[in-house]
Amino acid sequence: MRWTRSDKQKKRAQCRNNCGWYVYGSWHGRSCFMIKNVGKDHTCPRSVRMKVANAVWAAKKYLDRFRREPNWKVKNMMVEIRQAHNVQISRRQCYRARIYAKRMLGVSLVKEYNKVRSYMAEMKRKDHAGTFILEVDPSSIPERVLFKRL
Ligand SMILES: [Zn+2]
Structure with missing residues (x-):
């Protein structure tokens, strides 16, 4: 998706493929986002970017876990993440998540030592x-x- 309207409260996003699909909604307070309108059935395939997004998300979400267990087994990771968040996460995404997490932890260590x-x-x-x-x-x-x- 890409944003087509984005002010502080109201947000509108549409499919990157310009197929006409969109979603429109607005913030109500800080924690409630209300979807006002969504386009009809969306049939465009899931993009590769989404796969990357899932891996980055998992790396961030489980950063502390990766700190304690840098070589967390992909097999176990898949099962745990699926159970905890009800998210379809592939072996490849888990593998990438581990790489991203290691990178993030490395970078943050460098930042600490620079202080x-x-x-x-x-x-x-x-x-x-x-x-x-x-x-x-x-x-x-x-x-x-x-x-x-x-
Ligand atoms: Zn589309």
Whole structure:
């Protein structure tokens, strides 16, 4: 779908294939979206983008799980996600979800480590008498160092 009308409250979306199918609705408060009108039977095939969306959704939804269990078995993942959310999720989508989750977790770790210097500055500001030493390892990647200890 793509949005064809989108202000704060009223939303209208139509099929990307321009087949004439649309959905129209509006927000009532923060948590209630009311569909006012939907086009007749929609027969366009499900797009590949939807498959990606499901994998990204699963990766985000189960990010904590992936953090604890980075190699969560696809077979088990499929069953659990289907049961918990009543969503058809394929083996391939689960496999992709795991890749996305690993990527997301990797990125968020890099973000955390990038904060170490400002975290250290804040500790120094709070505790003038304290001694704080940041130890790093030079890495094989130019202009990058690896956190060792603080
Ligand atoms: Zn369509």
